[in-house]
Amino acid sequence: MLPNSLVSKLEEIVGEKNISTDKYELLAYTITDRSYVSRIQLMGLNLKPEYMYDCVVWPQTTEQVSEIVKLANKYRVPIIPYGGGTNDMGGTVPLTGGIAVDLKRLDKIIEINERSARVHTQAGVILQILEWELNKHGLTTGHAPACMYDATIGGTLSTRSSGSLSNKYGKIPDMTLGLEVVLPTGEIVNIKPVPEGSTGPALKHLFLGAEGVFGIITSAVLRTFQLPEVRRFRSVLFKNLHNGIEAGRKIMQSGISPAAIRLSDEAETMKNHKMQGCYCVFCFEGPREIVDAEEKIVMKICQEEGAEDLGSEEGKRWWERKYYMYYSTPRSSVYPPEEGKIRFAIVPDTAASYDEIEPLYYDILNVVKKYGISVYSHFSHWYPHGTMVYPVIYFNVIDNIEEAMKIYTAVWNDIAAVILKYKTASLNHHHGVGFILGRYLDKEYGEPLFRIFKEIKKILDPNGIMNPGKLGL
């Protein structure tokens, strides 16, 4: 419970319509489709499931955000920056109560600069809304994660997210030119949207991926790209996973970047396509001449790796339905299908170099096998130097929540241990770490880097009010 005087002062800042302490509203914020998973997970960590926000505020300006943060400092009350609430890693779960600062009213697209291929947008804008607006000008962000109908710009920046077309357009940090950030002290930082520079360390990277622990991103200047002249698909079937990964590697190292490569492992191929082998879909986009050249090079490499050509129709269908799984998941598999039954899935996405990705993948399968649960994986987000594996692990239906949570925690621990064993594997590729993976971040960084990280936190957030308990802090 917040002191009444704090609530009154928050009301003065945002107006009484833009604050709520109503317990059902707060429950709705806590138990959204995605954060319901987080609540189950909370229990798995033996944290109290009744942890809830004390209050939610809807500021409309950077100055209001700054005033809220200053006030929270005075009262030593936690702030949890809140965008679309889509994160998988519990990044917005209120571990010690506090004020949810929902940024969705910072919803202005401030400037679309076609000549200089950039857009200045407030942090509360939903990705798909920005995308629709840019599309009217023949532009795109190139950023298309599954959550884009729910997630905000601020959330995507705060988790270093990747979209379906990342091979070509990069990760969100690659697309970010400038930032406005309200620091945990309430001061406002503006990072210039320069094309590139050599002016000391690029400090924008302190805030990108920080999941709100170093401040609240209130606006950003992002790159834009022209909508491609051509978007084309092609599917193939590899005899086995190794051939598929080798093809992906050779393609990415040949000097081209198909916008997407999505390679299913044997289990996912059988489940989704009822075929033996490894299904793979390619998306090409850009000027027609480039797409023609890329498709030719890709098909030559696939042929060398013994793949069967499945044509272009399957790929188109994948593109049209690529987000179906994401938006249907809570209803079909994660939400308890009936009272007292626990059923959910986790996704420990990780990336590694080509010499480590296959052993890492098989090590993850072995963990899952040990627990007798099922896993379907795909490989997407390809780089010349490595790729990402996305294992979707479905837990069995279990009656006993205590038992379910024990297995859940054990699986995460085992998988994190496997990932940390590899010298090029990332604890997470694009979902962030929140508190679920935050527990292992000290091992990912190692000492003395993790100590430095904690010391930077102390400089930026002397009272420790910003999103406590996340990123291992």
Add this chain to the structure above:
Amino acid sequence: MLPNSLVSKLEEIVGEKNISTDKYELLAYTITDRSYVSRIQLMGLNLKPEYMYDCVVWPQTTEQVSEIVKLANKYRVPIIPYGGGTNDMGGTVPLTGGIAVDLKRLDKIIEINERSARVHTQAGVILQILEWELNKHGLTTGHAPACMYDATIGGTLSTRSSGSLSNKYGKIPDMTLGLEVVLPTGEIVNIKPVPEGSTGPALKHLFLGAEGVFGIITSAVLRTFQLPEVRRFRSVLFKNLHNGIEAGRKIMQSGISPAAIRLSDEAETMKNHKMQGCYCVFCFEGPREIVDAEEKIVMKICQEEGAEDLGSEEGKRWWERKYYMYYSTPRSSVYPPEEGKIRFAIVPDTAASYDEIEPLYYDILNVVKKYGISVYSHFSHWYPHGTMVYPVIYFNVIDNIEEAMKIYTAVWNDIAAVILKYKTASLNHHHGVGFILGRYLDKEYGEPLFRIFKEIKKILDPNGIMNPGKLGL
């Protein structure tokens, strides 16, 4: 002068052959071709020109570097990390004496991993030597700055440098996967060479571009690329600068990346090519099909901008001679041509968005005009969202060193003021800031960011021993 006990202990660490306090050796380190400019510049800042290193050491291992730094902390003696000494901005000038830690004996290429397209190299390796070694395996770093025959990996990482082919391969931070850094306390940080990750802020960016103020980079894992199947050139002549910049913009926004675009302004075109208009050379590289497609798209855009096709021969000549100016400069123009005569050049390279680059360029010309000195500019390092201008400013021959230095300082001040006026312009694009531009870094960052930067410095370097006086610290 260093205490004898410190010199003895340094000898114990590196061996007596690998340390020197000989004044001629130290003078040679201070007055290299490039840092001679720095010495003139030092005088321009009214700092004592007699500032020199007290000692130079040549460690061979990361552990030795760590021991040296620990010792320097104990004695509170400055450390200046030293690579090739090629920097233009005085980043290695010993403003308060101290120990030059020359890293050129950390010269091992530790691992070339062809399958995973990466190389692990020590920081003292000269860029061109790494390049030759990779070429034997059919690989390249894609990093080709003019200084590559002199500069080290550590130097290039510490200045966020860009090479001639940056349009295609990016800046050195884009190529960097992992880092080993000796912190100012002597502790050793290892940043994992993951393909990509979402595990909090990407802290490698604290050290990239830090010019040694946050520690000494001792090794790095860099991306490698396959040597291109085809490298091809094409030159054109635009009627005026605006047409040339518009063509570059349209090309970079069309979804392709020619490896290099080098557009000369009218002054440089007349000086180098004896032609009216703006000369431009393109370099294409990659698979043959891609190069064919890119060249076709580029020539179509150039035609739309009214350019005259000059064929491919001129471009080849540019490529073969592209570093001539760099390596001949000290002898022909910067070194005093005769006793008592001062003649030198400066290069305030900056990048800005397409809507600001032309006004910025003309503002720089106006500054130069005011002083009656000459300037020849080119535009290279193109992005979809902006480009870089590289004005080479030649000062007149002046007899009086005091007078020369007054003009020199005034020109830098005026140009920095012009750059800082633009909201998308970078104080420097790829040379770093050292102490010459470090004076303006507080304005580039603004508050509270510059204060945070200084506080991070205090955490990492509590005794302030690392490269003092650089980056405005």
